[in-house]
Amino acid sequence: MSEQSFVGVDAGGTRTRLVLADHQGGLHASVEGGPGDYQRLGAAGVGALITELLQRLQPELVPTVLCAGVAGAGRAPEQQALCGELESRQVAAQILVVSDARAALEGAHGGMAGLVCIAGTGSMVLGRNAAGEEARAGGWGPVLGDQGSAYALVLEGVRRALQAEDGSGEATSLQRDLLEALELGNWTDIVAAVYGSGLSRARLAEACPAIFAAARRGDRVAADIIDAAAYALGAQVGAVARRLRLTAPVAVACTGGVFAEIEILRGPLTRGAGGVALALRPPRLPGCLGALLLAMGEGTVNVPESVISNWIMP
Amino acid sequence: MSEQSFVGVDAGGTRTRLVLADHQGGLHASVEGGPGDYQRLGAAGVGALITELLQRLQPELVPTVLCAGVAGAGRAPEQQALCGELESRQVAAQILVVSDARAALEGAHGGMAGLVCIAGTGSMVLGRNAAGEEARAGGWGPVLGDQGSAYALVLEGVRRALQAEDGSGEATSLQRDLLEALELGNWTDIVAAVYGSGLSRARLAEACPAIFAAARRGDRVAADIIDAAAYALGAQVGAVARRLRLTAPVAVACTGGVFAEIEILRGPLTRGAGGVALALRPPRLPGCLGALLLAMGEGTVNVPESVISNWIMP
Incomplete structure (x- = not known):
C-alpha cells in the first residue's frame, strides 16, 4: 500500500462499516461491527468502537485522513465532541466527523451534485449543488x-x-x-x-x-x-x-x-x-464509500470517475 | 350536619378541590390545594394530598363516601392502587376512585345522560346514556x-x-x-x-x-x-x-x-x-361536584334536581 491512506466510516443504528483506500482510490479492505449511534453510545463509545474496528481493519495503521459519518451526530457540538475523542485516540493524522446523512449524500451520487432522500427508522432530505452549497429539509x-x-x-x-x-x-x-x-x-x-x-x-x-x-x-x-x-x-x-x-x-x-x-x-x-x-x-455507493470520498477530498485527493465506476466494496 | 356525609374530590394537573355535602345534598364546605396528578405523584402522593385537604376541610371528619376523580388515573390498576392507599389511610367509610374525566362527565350534565368533550393539555370525549352505559373516544x-x-x-x-x-x-x-x-x-x-x-x-x-x-x-x-x-x-x-x-x-x-x-x-x-x-x-357543574354526585350515588342517595339547581360551590 502507498504512503497515503484513507478510511471512510459509516456508523449507523444497526451496524458500523469501515473501508480503507490508497491515494489512487484503490480499495484495500473493509470491516464491519455493531451499532455506532451517537445518541446511544456517546463520543467515548463511538470513539472506542471506531478504534477497535480500525485495528481489525489493519493493525498499526494510522491513516492520513479518516472521515466518519455518524448517525445521531447531526449537529456541530456532537461532531466536535467525537472529533476530539478520535483525536485523543490518535486514530488518524487528520479526522473529519459528519452526519451519516452527509456521508450517504456523498456516496449517493459518487461525489457529484444531487439529493438523497432517506427514509429508514427516521427520515431526512439532504442535497448539494455543483457549487458545493448544501441544503436540507425534514429530519426534525x-x-x-x-x-x-x-x-x-x-x-x-x-x-x-x-x-x-x-x-x-x-x-x-x-x-x-x-x-x-x-x-x-x-x-x-x-x-x-x-x-x-x-x-x-x-x-x-x-x-x-x-x-x-x-x-x-x-x-x-x-x-x-x-x-x-x-x-x-x-x-x-x-x-x-x-x-x-x-x-x-x-x-x-x-x-x-x-x-x-x-x-x-x-x-x-x-x-x-x-x-x-x-x-x-437507488444510491450509487453506500455511506461508507461516501465517507471515504469525503476523507479523500479532505486530503485534497481527487478520485477520477473512472476509478469510482469500478468501486466494489472489498 | 347530619349523620351521613359525602365528599367529592377533583384532583387535576393544576389543582385539587374537595367539597363536602350532607345526605340531603346541602353543600357545607370546600377546600383547594395543589396539583393531584397521579402520573406525577403516584398513589402515595395523591393519597397524602387528599388526606391533608380532608383535614383542612373538617378535622376529624370521616365521610360516609368519598369519591375522587383523579387526572392520570384512567385505568383500573391505578384506580385500585389509589383506592387501597386511601383505604389504608381510613379517609372514609367507603371510597371510590374514578378518572377526572368521569367526574367531569357526571358534573357536566348534573348527573344526567350526555357527553363531555375535554380539551385542555390533553383531550378526550366521554359519554353516558340514560341506561348508564358509558363510552369514550380519543384520550389515547x-x-x-x-x-x-x-x-x-x-x-x-x-x-x-x-x-x-x-x-x-x-x-x-x-x-x-x-x-x-x-x-x-x-x-x-x-x-x-x-x-x-x-x-x-x-x-x-x-x-x-x-x-x-x-x-x-x-x-x-x-x-x-x-x-x-x-x-x-x-x-x-x-x-x-x-x-x-x-x-x-x-x-x-x-x-x-x-x-x-x-x-x-x-x-x-x-x-x-x-x-x-x-x-x-359549558359544563353545568365543576368536576368536584360531579365527584360528589358519584359519591352520593355510591351511598344510594339520590339528589333531587331541585337541590342540584341551587348548587353553588361553598
Whole structure:
C-alpha cells in the first residue's frame, strides 16, 4: 500500500462499516461491527468502537485522513465532541466527523451534485449543488418531523387503528394487522407499551411492512397513510431542489428500508415535489464509500470517475 | 350536619378541590390545594394530598363516601392502587376512585345522560346514556391521540413552522409567533428543547393562544391546524353519541382551556360529528361536584334536581 491512506466510516443504528483506500482510490479492505449511534453510545463509545474496528481493519495503521459519518451526530457540538475523542485516540493524522446523512449524500451520487432522500427508522432530505452549497429539509426527529419514516408510518397506523377502535375513524384492517405485527394481544396493551418501555421506536418501525401489505390488499386507511407520507417526502425533495437551484430532472437517491416499496411511493412523492421533475434511483455507493470520498477530498485527493465506476466494496 | 356525609374530590394537573355535602345534598364546605396528578405523584402522593385537604376541610371528619376523580388515573390498576392507599389511610367509610374525566362527565350534565368533550393539555370525549352505559373516544395520550388538545395544537404548529422553515411547507406567521410565545431565540433551540428537557408538554400547551391569535389574523396554516383539530374532536363526539344511541340534539359539555375559543371550534366540530346534531354548552357543574354526585350515588342517595339547581360551590 502507498504512503497515503484513507478510511471512510459509516456508523449507523444497526451496524458500523469501515473501508480503507490508497491515494489512487484503490480499495484495500473493509470491516464491519455493531451499532455506532451517537445518541446511544456517546463520543467515548463511538470513539472506542471506531478504534477497535480500525485495528481489525489493519493493525498499526494510522491513516492520513479518516472521515466518519455518524448517525445521531447531526449537529456541530456532537461532531466536535467525537472529533476530539478520535483525536485523543490518535486514530488518524487528520479526522473529519459528519452526519451519516452527509456521508450517504456523498456516496449517493459518487461525489457529484444531487439529493438523497432517506427514509429508514427516521427520515431526512439532504442535497448539494455543483457549487458545493448544501441544503436540507425534514429530519426534525420523531416528535417534530421524520415524515415518511418507518416509525412515522407505523405510529400513524396505530393512531388510525385506535380511531377505528373507538369509532371516530374509518374501519381498517390495521386494527388486526398491527397487533399481529407487533405481537400484542389488544389495543390496551399497545397503549401501555408505547407509553411504557415495552415498545421502542425501532420495534415500532419494524412493523412498517404491515402498512404496505394492507395498502396492497386494498385497505384505504393504509393507502392514505402511505400517500400522505410519500407526499411529505416529495415536498421536502422539492424544497431542497428549489433552494439549491438544481436543474431538472433532479437526481434523487432513495435510501432506507421504506424504499423497499419505491413503486408505491413514486407517484405521491413526485406529486409532493410540485413542478420539480425527479429522477428517483437507488444510491450509487453506500455511506461508507461516501465517507471515504469525503476523507479523500479532505486530503485534497481527487478520485477520477473512472476509478469510482469500478468501486466494489472489498 | 347530619349523620351521613359525602365528599367529592377533583384532583387535576393544576389543582385539587374537595367539597363536602350532607345526605340531603346541602353543600357545607370546600377546600383547594395543589396539583393531584397521579402520573406525577403516584398513589402515595395523591393519597397524602387528599388526606391533608380532608383535614383542612373538617378535622376529624370521616365521610360516609368519598369519591375522587383523579387526572392520570384512567385505568383500573391505578384506580385500585389509589383506592387501597386511601383505604389504608381510613379517609372514609367507603371510597371510590374514578378518572377526572368521569367526574367531569357526571358534573357536566348534573348527573344526567350526555357527553363531555375535554380539551385542555390533553383531550378526550366521554359519554353516558340514560341506561348508564358509558363510552369514550380519543384520550389515547400525547403520542397516539389527544387530538384537539392544547399540546397537540401547539405541536402541530411547531411542525408546520419547521416545514415553513425548510421550505417544504406553506409560509406561516407561526414561525415567529411560536418562538415568541415559547420565549426561544431560534428553531434550533426549539428542536433541542423538545428533545431535551427544556420544553415540557405543559409549557408547550401554554403557547396555544398563539395559534388562535394567528388564525384570527388570517394565517391559513394556523386556521388549518385548528380546523383539523376541532374536526377530529367532532368525529369523537359523533362516535360516542352513535355508540350510546343518544337522541339529537346531543348535549355536549365542552371543557378545558382550548374551549375558551368555542366560537372558532363550533363549525368544524359540528362538521366532524357528521349527521349527529349537537348542543354545545359549558359544563353545568365543576368536576368536584360531579365527584360528589358519584359519591352520593355510591351511598344510594339520590339528589333531587331541585337541590342540584341551587348548587353553588361553598
